[in-house]
Amino acid sequence: MDYYFHPSPRPSSLELLSDEQLLNIYELAVEANASPDFIEIIVSVLSGRKSAASKLQDV
Numbered sequence: 001m002d003y004y005f006h007p008s009p010r011p012s013s014l015e016l017l018s019d020e021q022l023l024n025i026y027e028l029a030v031e032a033n034a035s036p037d038f039i040e041i042i043v044s045v046l047s048g049r050k051s052a053a054s055k056l057q058d059v
Contacts, residue, residue, distance in 0.1 A: 014045045022046055 014022065026042045028034075 012045070014042065019046070019049060 014025075017025070022042060022045060026039065026046065029039050029042060
């Protein structure tokens with residue numbers, strides 16, 4: 001599926017989670033071989049956060 005994730009003006013459910021919660025979801029998604037699209041959405045939300053973006057590079 002080829003699409004671009006457009007953030008809505010309202011925060012999504014993923015955007016409401018803490019950095020730690022998002023990183024946990026990311027790790028579980030990778031372990032479970034989740035859809036690359038789902039993982040990409042998590043990465044895009046995390047990359048919008050400066051504190052989590054550096055942690056994501058460590059994973």
